Amino acid sequence: MVELGKLKEEMYGLLQKLTSVHAPSGFEYLIHDTVISELERHADKVWVDSLGNVIALKKGSKGGASLMLAAHMDEIGLFVSYIEDDGFLRVTPIGGVLERTLLHQRVVIVTRSGRTVKGVIGLKPPHVVKPEEAQKIPEIKELFVDIGASSRDDVEKMGVRVGDVAVFDRAMERLAGDRVTGKAFDDRAGLAVMLKAFQLIENNEADVYAVATVQEEVGLKGARTAAFAISPSVAIALDVTIASDFPGVAKSEQFTRLGRGPAIKIADGRNASGLITHPEILNFMVKVAEEEKIPYQLEVIPGGTTDASIIALNKEGVPAGVVSVPARYIHSPTEVIDLNDLAYAVLLTEKIAEKAGVEWLNRIRMRVVK
Protein backbone atom coordinates (compact mmCIF):
# COMPACT_ATOMS: atom_id res chain seq x y z
CA MET A 1 0.00 0.00 0.00
CA VAL A 2 1.15 3.58 -0.70
CA GLU A 3 2.81 5.30 2.27
CA LEU A 4 0.21 7.58 3.97
CA GLY A 5 2.51 10.59 4.54
CA LYS A 6 3.53 10.65 0.88
CA LEU A 7 -0.06 10.22 -0.26
CA LYS A 8 -1.22 13.13 1.94
CA GLU A 9 1.37 15.43 0.37
CA GLU A 10 0.44 14.29 -3.14
CA MET A 11 -3.23 14.90 -2.35
CA TYR A 12 -2.42 18.36 -1.01
CA GLY A 13 -0.76 19.24 -4.33
CA LEU A 14 -3.56 17.73 -6.41
CA LEU A 15 -6.31 19.46 -4.43
CA GLN A 16 -4.47 22.78 -4.65
CA LYS A 17 -4.23 22.36 -8.42
CA LEU A 18 -7.92 21.47 -8.77
CA THR A 19 -9.24 24.24 -6.47
CA SER A 20 -7.18 26.91 -8.22
CA VAL A 21 -9.36 26.38 -11.32
CA HIS A 22 -12.57 28.43 -11.49
CA ALA A 23 -15.29 26.27 -13.06
CA PRO A 24 -18.88 26.67 -11.84
CA SER A 25 -21.76 24.52 -13.12
CA GLY A 26 -22.07 24.78 -16.90
CA PHE A 27 -18.49 26.04 -17.23
CA GLU A 28 -16.67 22.78 -16.51
CA TYR A 29 -14.80 23.08 -19.82
CA LEU A 30 -12.50 25.38 -17.84
CA ILE A 31 -11.25 22.39 -15.81
CA HIS A 32 -11.26 19.78 -18.60
CA ASP A 33 -7.54 19.97 -19.41
CA THR A 34 -6.55 19.67 -15.74
CA VAL A 35 -8.75 16.61 -15.25
CA ILE A 36 -7.72 14.95 -18.53
CA SER A 37 -4.03 15.43 -17.72
CA GLU A 38 -4.52 13.41 -14.50
CA LEU A 39 -6.38 10.59 -16.25
CA GLU A 40 -4.90 10.01 -19.67
CA ARG A 41 -1.66 8.21 -18.71
CA HIS A 42 -3.65 5.72 -16.61
CA ALA A 43 -6.59 5.00 -18.91
CA ASP A 44 -7.20 2.84 -21.96
CA LYS A 45 -9.58 5.46 -23.33
CA VAL A 46 -10.61 9.01 -22.34
CA TRP A 47 -13.39 11.10 -23.90
CA VAL A 48 -15.60 14.10 -23.28
CA ASP A 49 -19.32 13.57 -23.91
CA SER A 50 -21.78 16.06 -25.32
CA LEU A 51 -22.73 17.47 -21.90
CA GLY A 52 -19.05 17.93 -20.93
CA ASN A 53 -18.53 14.92 -18.63
CA VAL A 54 -14.94 13.62 -18.81
CA ILE A 55 -14.98 9.82 -18.92
CA ALA A 56 -11.94 7.53 -18.58
CA LEU A 57 -11.98 3.75 -18.93
CA LYS A 58 -9.50 1.34 -17.36
CA LYS A 59 -10.27 -2.06 -18.84
CA GLY A 60 -10.58 -5.00 -16.47
CA SER A 61 -8.74 -8.33 -16.78
CA LYS A 62 -12.06 -10.23 -17.15
CA GLY A 63 -14.55 -7.65 -18.39
CA GLY A 64 -18.28 -8.42 -18.51
CA ALA A 65 -19.14 -6.05 -15.63
CA SER A 66 -18.28 -2.47 -14.78
CA LEU A 67 -17.84 -0.10 -11.85
CA MET A 68 -18.56 3.59 -12.40
CA LEU A 69 -16.77 6.08 -10.15
CA ALA A 70 -18.29 9.57 -10.27
CA ALA A 71 -17.10 12.88 -8.83
CA HIS A 72 -18.39 16.24 -9.94
CA MET A 73 -16.13 18.92 -11.40
CA ASP A 74 -18.43 21.91 -10.96
CA GLU A 75 -18.46 24.37 -8.08
CA ILE A 76 -21.15 26.76 -6.89
CA GLY A 77 -20.93 30.34 -8.15
CA LEU A 78 -22.80 33.36 -9.47
CA PHE A 79 -24.07 34.54 -12.84
CA VAL A 80 -23.65 38.21 -13.72
CA SER A 81 -27.31 39.06 -14.37
CA TYR A 82 -27.27 42.86 -14.80
CA ILE A 83 -24.79 45.72 -15.16
CA GLU A 84 -25.75 48.99 -13.45
CA ASP A 85 -25.11 52.35 -15.16
CA ASP A 86 -22.49 53.12 -12.51
CA GLY A 87 -20.52 49.93 -13.20
CA PHE A 88 -21.74 47.68 -10.36
CA LEU A 89 -22.76 44.10 -11.21
CA ARG A 90 -25.91 42.32 -10.04
CA VAL A 91 -25.73 38.57 -9.65
CA THR A 92 -27.88 35.42 -9.30
CA PRO A 93 -26.78 32.13 -7.73
CA ILE A 94 -25.48 29.00 -9.47
CA GLY A 95 -26.35 26.17 -7.08
CA GLY A 96 -26.79 26.37 -3.32
CA VAL A 97 -25.31 29.77 -2.45
CA LEU A 98 -26.43 31.28 0.87
CA GLU A 99 -26.39 35.09 0.98
CA ARG A 100 -24.60 35.11 4.32
CA THR A 101 -21.56 33.44 2.74
CA LEU A 102 -21.31 36.23 0.16
CA LEU A 103 -21.09 39.28 2.40
CA HIS A 104 -17.81 41.19 1.88
CA GLN A 105 -16.29 38.34 -0.14
CA ARG A 106 -13.74 38.71 -2.89
CA VAL A 107 -14.86 37.06 -6.10
CA VAL A 108 -13.25 36.33 -9.44
CA ILE A 109 -15.23 36.75 -12.63
CA VAL A 110 -14.40 34.57 -15.63
CA THR A 111 -15.27 36.40 -18.84
CA ARG A 112 -16.27 34.74 -22.08
CA SER A 113 -12.80 35.36 -23.51
CA GLY A 114 -11.33 33.49 -20.53
CA ARG A 115 -9.97 36.64 -18.88
CA THR A 116 -10.37 36.92 -15.10
CA VAL A 117 -11.54 40.10 -13.36
CA LYS A 118 -11.45 40.55 -9.58
CA GLY A 119 -14.34 41.98 -7.62
CA VAL A 120 -15.70 42.43 -4.08
CA ILE A 121 -19.20 42.13 -2.70
CA GLY A 122 -19.65 45.44 -0.88
CA LEU A 123 -21.98 46.55 1.90
CA LYS A 124 -22.49 49.77 3.90
CA PRO A 125 -19.93 50.27 6.72
CA PRO A 126 -21.01 49.92 10.38
CA HIS A 127 -20.90 53.71 10.84
CA VAL A 128 -24.05 54.24 8.80
CA VAL A 129 -25.98 51.01 9.29
CA LYS A 130 -29.06 51.27 11.52
CA PRO A 131 -29.14 48.58 14.28
CA GLU A 132 -32.15 46.77 12.75
CA GLU A 133 -30.44 46.74 9.31
CA ALA A 134 -27.24 45.36 10.87
CA GLN A 135 -29.14 42.28 12.10
CA LYS A 136 -30.52 41.45 8.68
CA ILE A 137 -28.87 39.38 5.94
CA PRO A 138 -29.57 41.11 2.60
CA GLU A 139 -31.20 39.12 -0.18
CA ILE A 140 -29.04 38.28 -3.17
CA LYS A 141 -30.96 40.78 -5.32
CA GLU A 142 -29.80 43.55 -2.94
CA LEU A 143 -26.12 42.58 -3.26
CA PHE A 144 -23.73 43.85 -5.93
CA VAL A 145 -20.19 43.17 -7.12
CA ASP A 146 -17.75 46.09 -7.27
CA ILE A 147 -15.04 45.46 -9.88
CA GLY A 148 -13.67 49.00 -9.65
CA ALA A 149 -15.52 50.18 -12.75
CA SER A 150 -17.29 53.55 -12.81
CA SER A 151 -19.71 52.98 -15.67
CA ARG A 152 -21.34 50.31 -17.82
CA ASP A 153 -18.93 51.33 -20.53
CA ASP A 154 -15.97 50.62 -18.21
CA VAL A 155 -17.40 47.18 -17.43
CA GLU A 156 -17.77 46.38 -21.12
CA LYS A 157 -14.21 47.54 -21.80
CA MET A 158 -13.03 45.10 -19.11
CA GLY A 159 -14.74 42.33 -21.11
CA VAL A 160 -17.42 41.60 -18.49
CA ARG A 161 -20.88 40.83 -19.85
CA VAL A 162 -24.22 39.51 -18.61
CA GLY A 163 -23.91 35.72 -18.43
CA ASP A 164 -20.31 35.73 -17.24
CA VAL A 165 -19.71 33.76 -14.05
CA ALA A 166 -18.07 34.45 -10.72
CA VAL A 167 -16.73 32.20 -7.96
CA PHE A 168 -15.12 32.81 -4.57
CA ASP A 169 -11.60 34.19 -4.90
CA ARG A 170 -9.80 32.10 -2.30
CA ALA A 171 -6.50 30.24 -2.46
CA MET A 172 -6.14 26.97 -0.56
CA GLU A 173 -4.16 27.30 2.69
CA ARG A 174 -2.87 24.99 5.40
CA LEU A 175 -4.32 25.21 8.92
CA ALA A 176 -2.84 23.38 11.92
CA GLY A 177 -1.71 19.78 11.48
CA ASP A 178 -3.33 18.10 8.50
CA ARG A 179 -6.23 20.52 8.13
CA VAL A 180 -6.60 22.63 5.00
CA THR A 181 -9.04 25.36 4.01
CA GLY A 182 -10.24 26.70 0.69
CA LYS A 183 -13.11 27.03 -1.77
CA ALA A 184 -14.72 24.37 -3.98
CA PHE A 185 -13.68 21.39 -1.84
CA ASP A 186 -17.23 20.43 -2.85
CA ASP A 187 -16.34 18.61 -4.92
CA ARG A 188 -12.75 19.04 -5.96
CA ALA A 189 -11.93 16.95 -2.84
CA GLY A 190 -14.04 14.08 -4.23
CA LEU A 191 -12.60 14.70 -7.68
CA ALA A 192 -9.05 14.50 -6.30
CA VAL A 193 -9.94 11.21 -4.58
CA MET A 194 -11.34 9.74 -7.79
CA LEU A 195 -8.40 10.87 -9.95
CA LYS A 196 -5.78 9.54 -7.53
CA ALA A 197 -7.61 6.26 -6.92
CA PHE A 198 -7.98 5.75 -10.68
CA GLN A 199 -4.21 6.25 -11.05
CA LEU A 200 -3.53 3.63 -8.36
CA ILE A 201 -6.06 0.95 -9.35
CA GLU A 202 -4.43 -2.18 -10.73
CA ASN A 203 -5.45 -5.80 -11.29
CA ASN A 204 -9.13 -4.84 -11.57
CA GLU A 205 -11.26 -7.66 -12.95
CA ALA A 206 -14.12 -5.39 -13.97
CA ASP A 207 -13.94 -2.37 -16.26
CA VAL A 208 -13.56 0.78 -14.18
CA TYR A 209 -14.94 4.09 -15.44
CA ALA A 210 -13.90 7.34 -13.78
CA VAL A 211 -16.44 10.04 -14.63
CA ALA A 212 -15.80 13.68 -13.78
CA THR A 213 -19.38 14.89 -13.99
CA VAL A 214 -20.91 18.25 -14.85
CA GLN A 215 -23.68 20.25 -13.19
CA GLU A 216 -24.11 18.24 -10.00
CA GLU A 217 -24.75 21.41 -8.01
CA VAL A 218 -27.69 22.35 -10.20
CA GLY A 219 -29.49 19.00 -10.30
CA LEU A 220 -27.12 16.03 -10.74
CA LYS A 221 -27.31 16.47 -14.50
CA GLY A 222 -24.04 15.08 -15.88
CA ALA A 223 -24.22 11.91 -13.78
CA ARG A 224 -27.62 11.14 -15.23
CA THR A 225 -26.48 11.14 -18.86
CA ALA A 226 -23.12 9.48 -18.15
CA ALA A 227 -24.81 6.62 -16.28
CA PHE A 228 -27.20 6.15 -19.21
CA ALA A 229 -24.27 5.94 -21.65
CA ILE A 230 -22.11 3.62 -19.53
CA SER A 231 -24.88 1.52 -17.98
CA PRO A 232 -22.60 0.40 -15.13
CA SER A 233 -23.15 -2.70 -13.00
CA VAL A 234 -22.45 -0.71 -9.81
CA ALA A 235 -21.57 2.92 -9.06
CA ILE A 236 -19.68 4.72 -6.31
CA ALA A 237 -19.80 8.51 -6.04
CA LEU A 238 -17.02 10.49 -4.40
CA ASP A 239 -18.23 13.67 -2.74
CA VAL A 240 -17.93 15.69 0.44
CA THR A 241 -20.30 15.28 3.36
CA ILE A 242 -21.36 17.44 6.27
CA ALA A 243 -18.88 17.59 9.15
CA SER A 244 -20.54 19.71 11.82
CA ASP A 245 -18.09 19.00 14.63
CA PHE A 246 -17.81 22.58 15.81
CA PRO A 247 -19.19 24.75 18.66
CA GLY A 248 -22.92 25.32 18.76
CA VAL A 249 -23.85 21.99 17.18
CA ALA A 250 -25.34 19.28 19.37
CA LYS A 251 -23.34 16.02 19.38
CA SER A 252 -26.38 14.28 17.86
CA GLU A 253 -26.14 16.60 14.85
CA GLN A 254 -22.44 16.17 14.28
CA PHE A 255 -23.04 13.84 11.37
CA THR A 256 -19.37 13.24 10.65
CA ARG A 257 -16.16 14.47 12.27
CA LEU A 258 -12.89 15.55 10.68
CA GLY A 259 -9.95 13.18 11.01
CA ARG A 260 -12.01 10.03 11.68
CA GLY A 261 -11.61 8.69 8.14
CA PRO A 262 -13.80 8.84 5.04
CA ALA A 263 -17.52 8.41 5.56
CA ILE A 264 -19.39 5.48 4.06
CA LYS A 265 -22.85 6.79 3.27
CA ILE A 266 -25.96 5.03 4.49
CA ALA A 267 -28.53 7.66 3.50
CA ASP A 268 -28.88 11.31 2.54
CA GLY A 269 -31.44 13.93 1.54
CA ARG A 270 -34.46 15.28 3.40
CA ASN A 271 -36.34 12.33 4.94
CA ALA A 272 -33.86 10.01 3.16
CA SER A 273 -35.16 11.17 -0.23
CA GLY A 274 -31.65 11.25 -1.74
CA LEU A 275 -29.79 7.95 -1.70
CA ILE A 276 -30.41 4.92 0.46
CA THR A 277 -27.29 2.90 -0.15
CA HIS A 278 -27.85 -0.56 -1.59
CA PRO A 279 -27.33 -2.93 1.39
CA GLU A 280 -24.84 -5.17 -0.43
CA ILE A 281 -22.79 -2.17 -1.49
CA LEU A 282 -22.81 -0.84 2.07
CA ASN A 283 -21.68 -4.19 3.49
CA PHE A 284 -19.01 -4.50 0.80
CA MET A 285 -17.59 -1.02 1.44
CA VAL A 286 -17.45 -1.64 5.19
CA LYS A 287 -15.83 -5.06 4.65
CA VAL A 288 -13.16 -3.58 2.39
CA ALA A 289 -12.41 -0.77 4.90
CA GLU A 290 -12.07 -3.30 7.72
CA GLU A 291 -9.95 -5.77 5.73
CA GLU A 292 -7.61 -2.97 4.66
CA LYS A 293 -7.55 -1.38 8.15
CA ILE A 294 -8.80 1.92 6.72
CA PRO A 295 -10.53 4.09 9.36
CA TYR A 296 -14.11 5.00 8.38
CA GLN A 297 -17.27 6.50 9.80
CA LEU A 298 -20.87 5.81 8.84
CA GLU A 299 -22.97 8.68 7.57
CA VAL A 300 -26.68 9.54 7.65
CA ILE A 301 -27.27 13.18 6.70
CA PRO A 302 -30.66 14.91 6.66
CA GLY A 303 -30.02 17.22 3.69
CA GLY A 304 -28.09 17.30 0.41
CA THR A 305 -27.38 14.43 -1.92
CA THR A 306 -24.85 13.30 -4.52
CA ASP A 307 -24.55 11.97 -8.06
CA ALA A 308 -25.11 8.45 -6.64
CA SER A 309 -28.82 9.09 -6.13
CA ILE A 310 -29.45 9.80 -9.82
CA ILE A 311 -27.10 7.06 -11.06
CA ALA A 312 -29.05 4.59 -8.88
CA LEU A 313 -32.14 5.38 -10.95
CA ASN A 314 -30.52 4.72 -14.33
CA LYS A 315 -32.44 2.31 -16.59
CA GLU A 316 -33.53 -0.68 -14.49
CA GLY A 317 -31.53 0.58 -11.48
CA VAL A 318 -27.87 0.60 -10.44
CA PRO A 319 -26.73 -0.48 -6.95
CA ALA A 320 -24.88 2.60 -5.71
CA GLY A 321 -22.90 3.88 -2.76
CA VAL A 322 -20.80 6.88 -1.76
CA VAL A 323 -17.36 7.39 -0.23
CA SER A 324 -17.47 10.86 1.35
CA VAL A 325 -14.82 13.28 2.52
CA PRO A 326 -16.05 15.05 5.69
CA ALA A 327 -15.95 18.82 5.19
CA ARG A 328 -16.84 21.74 7.46
CA TYR A 329 -18.59 24.89 6.16
CA ILE A 330 -19.58 23.39 2.77
CA HIS A 331 -20.53 25.89 0.03
CA SER A 332 -18.45 28.66 1.60
CA PRO A 333 -15.04 30.09 0.67
CA THR A 334 -13.62 28.61 3.87
CA GLU A 335 -14.40 24.92 3.68
CA VAL A 336 -12.13 22.79 5.90
CA ILE A 337 -11.08 19.18 5.44
CA ASP A 338 -8.44 16.86 6.91
CA LEU A 339 -5.78 15.41 4.60
CA ASN A 340 -5.91 12.07 6.45
CA ASP A 341 -9.58 11.67 5.46
CA LEU A 342 -8.68 12.58 1.88
CA ALA A 343 -5.81 10.07 1.69
CA TYR A 344 -7.81 7.27 3.31
CA ALA A 345 -10.70 7.97 0.92
CA VAL A 346 -8.27 7.33 -1.96
CA LEU A 347 -7.14 4.01 -0.49
CA LEU A 348 -10.72 2.91 0.22
CA THR A 349 -11.84 3.77 -3.32
CA GLU A 350 -8.82 2.04 -4.84
CA LYS A 351 -9.43 -1.15 -2.85
CA ILE A 352 -13.18 -1.15 -3.59
CA ALA A 353 -12.39 -1.03 -7.32
CA GLU A 354 -9.75 -3.76 -7.08
CA LYS A 355 -11.91 -6.07 -4.95
CA ALA A 356 -15.18 -5.65 -6.84
CA GLY A 357 -14.99 -8.91 -8.82
CA VAL A 358 -17.01 -9.50 -11.97
CA GLU A 359 -19.03 -12.35 -10.47
CA TRP A 360 -20.04 -10.24 -7.44
CA LEU A 361 -20.92 -7.22 -9.57
CA ASN A 362 -23.17 -9.31 -11.82
CA ARG A 363 -24.79 -11.08 -8.89
CA ILE A 364 -25.84 -7.95 -7.05
CA ARG A 365 -27.08 -6.28 -10.19
CA MET A 366 -29.68 -8.96 -10.71
CA ARG A 367 -30.62 -11.99 -8.62
CA VAL A 368 -32.25 -14.58 -10.84
CA VAL A 369 -34.81 -16.36 -8.69
CA LYS A 370 -36.07 -18.97 -11.12
Ligand SMILES: CC(C)C[C@H](N)C(=O)Nc1ccc([N+](=O)[O-])cc1
Ligand atom coordinates in the same frame (compact mmCIF):
# COMPACT_ATOMS: atom_id res chain seq x y z
C1 LIG B 1 -23.22 17.64 1.36
C2 LIG B 1 -23.71 17.31 -0.02
C3 LIG B 1 -23.97 15.84 -0.12
C4 LIG B 1 -22.68 17.79 -1.04
C5 LIG B 1 -23.16 17.79 -2.48
N1 LIG B 1 -22.10 18.03 -3.41
C6 LIG B 1 -24.21 18.82 -2.75
O1 LIG B 1 -24.10 19.97 -2.36
N2 LIG B 1 -25.18 18.37 -3.55
C7 LIG B 1 -26.25 19.05 -4.09
C8 LIG B 1 -27.02 18.38 -5.02
C9 LIG B 1 -28.08 18.99 -5.64
C10 LIG B 1 -28.41 20.27 -5.32
N3 LIG B 1 -29.53 20.88 -5.97
O2 LIG B 1 -30.04 20.30 -6.92
O3 LIG B 1 -29.94 21.95 -5.53
C11 LIG B 1 -27.67 20.97 -4.39
C12 LIG B 1 -26.57 20.34 -3.78
